[in-house]
Amino acid sequence: MLAPAPGRCYIDLTVGAAGHACALLERSSPDGRLLALDADAEAVRYARSALAVFGERAIVRQGSFDNLADIAAGAGFRAVDGILADLGLSSRQLADARRGFSFQVEGPLDMRLDPAGQATTAADLVNTLPESELADLIYRYGEEHRARAIARAIVRQRPLRTTFELAELVARTVGRRGRIHPATRVFMALRIAVNDELGALERMLPQAVDLLGAGGRLAVISFHSLEDRIVKTYMRREASGCICPPASPVCRCGHKPRLRLITRRPIRPSPEEQARNPRSRSARLRVAERLR
Numbered sequence: 001m002l003a004p005a006p007g008r009c010y011i012d013l014t015v016g017a018a019g020h021a022c023a024l025l026e027r028s029s030p031d032g033r034l035l036a037l038d039a040d041a042e043a044v045r046y047a048r049s050a051l052a053v054f055g056e057r058a059i060v061r062q063g064s065f066d067n068l069a070d071i072a073a074g075a076g077f078r079a080v081d082g083i084l085a086d087l088g089l090s091s092r093q094l095a096d097a098r099r100g101f102s103f104q105v106e107g108p109l110d111m112r113l114d115p116a117g118q119a120t121t122a123a124d125l126v127n128t129l130p131e132s133e134l135a136d137l138i139y140r141y142g143e144e145h146r147a148r149a150i151a152r153a154i155v156r157q158r159p160l161r162t163t164f165e166l167a168e169l170v171a172r173t174v175g176r177r178g179r180i181h182p183a184t185r186v187f188m189a190l191r192i193a194v195n196d197e198l199g200a201l202e203r204m205l206p207q208a209v210d211l212l213g214a215g216g217r218l219a220v221i222s223f224h225s226l227e228d229r230i231v232k233t234y235m236r237r238e239a240s241g242c243i244c245p246p247a248s249p250v251c252r253c254g255h256k257p258r259l260r261l262i263t264r265r266p267i268r269p270s271p272e273e274q275a276r277n278p279r280s281r282s283a284r285l286r287v288a289e290r291l292r
Contacts (some may be wrong), residue, residue: 001217001219001262001263001267001285001287002024002081002082002084002217002219002287003082003217004023004024004027004028004032004081004082005027005028005032005081006028006029006030006031006032007028007031007032008028008032008033008080008081008082009032009033009034009035009077009079009080009081009082010024010028010032010033010034010035010080010081010082010083010084011034011035011036011037011068011072011077011080011082011083011084011208011211012024012034012035012036012037012084012086013037013065013068013083013084013085013086013204013208014037014038014065014084014085014086014087015036015037015038015043015044015047015060016038016040016043016047016086016090016092016093017043017046017047017050017090017091017092018036018046018047018050018051020084020086021034021036021047021050021051021058022050022051022054024082024084025051025054025057025058031057032057033057033058033059033077034051034054034057034058034059035059035061035071035072035075035077035080036051036058036059036060036061037060037061037062037063037065037068037071038062038063039062039063039064039065039113039114039117039195040062040093040113040114041062041114041115041116042092042096043090043092043093044060044061044062046092047060048060059075061074061075062114064113064114064200065085065200065204066199066200066201066203066204066207068204068207068208068211069207069210069211072211077211078211079211079212079213079216080211080212080213080216081212081213081215081216081217082212082216082217082218082219083208083211083212083216083217083218083219084219084220084221085201085204085208085218085219085220085221086221087197087201087220087221087222087223087227088222088223088224088227089101089191091279097163098110099111099112100121100122100162100163101187101191102163102187103163103164103166103167103181103183103184103187104181105163106162106163106164107162107163108121108123108161108162108163109121109122109123109126109160109161109162109163109166109190110122110123111187111190111191111194111195112194112195113195118194118195120194121194122190122191122194123159123160123161125137125190125193125194126154126158126160126166126190127158127159127160131151131152131154131155132151134151134154134155135147135148135150135151135152137189137190137193138150138151138185138186138189138190139189140189141188141189141190141192141193141198141226142185142186142188142189142192143185143224143225143226144185144186144189146173146174149173149174150170150173150174150186153169153170153172153173154166154169157169163187166183166186166187167181167183167187170182170183170186171183188224192226197227198226198227198230201227201230201231202230202234205218205230205231205234206234209238209258209259209290212290213290214290214291214292215289215290216289216290217262217287217288217289217290218235218259218287218288218289218290219285219286219287220285220286220287221283221284221285222283222284222286223282223283223284224282228266228284228286231286232266232286235259235261235286235288236261238257238258238259238288239257239258239259239260239261239288240255240257241255241256241257242255243255257291258290258291258292259288259289259290259291260288260289260291261287261288262287262288262289263285263286263287263288266284266285266286267284267285267286267287268283268284268285269281269283
């Protein structure tokens, strides 16, 4: 969908383990360039090592993608040909017990993407928020319908310090059904809140479109409905002409479309891909192209 080619410039907003970055650089050989970002300092160190083989064609920076405009300007990237955002967590982050992202390994309730630059941890939210605010957070970001019962149990059991303590409390509170662990949505909600992931996504999208040259493409892979809804709504809005309220008899907005939708419906992983990589099962890819 990004159609990488020689001589073109790309930005990977979530470089992670550098898989997409390597593919973009290989397919834009010999002179395509890539700016790779990540908020996670450990991911940045790993990516620099993985991309060293590409020399000056790869530029790696640490930073949140909601600062995209400033980071790109500092690296000399403008009117780029493609931008990729692969949202969510990498397998490396989930497997690192010190980070506290996963209920499958015991570690501190941290969940910060940038521990050096962020003060608030998941433990802070779990142990200090009023019950009603904690329930609202779990419901809003985790879409967990048993949020109030879970929040009530958390408040009674405070303080909670580790991933196992929280996961086991949630499991005791709501019980286990099916293959998905009952704490999955709670952990997702806390991670989103700690890192302001939805706010960062909303701030990033217009910056990304501004950076694209004519014909440049924006590709976003999301893993849950809240992210996908934000991406879908933004892309459809920027692909539309008038965005005045439906009841307005005359257009007053003057809005002109800046994008063309390449994917009318999200692309989902095939059964074969899901079998190879079960974590891909909820992935949705949306792509749009800059018009002017």
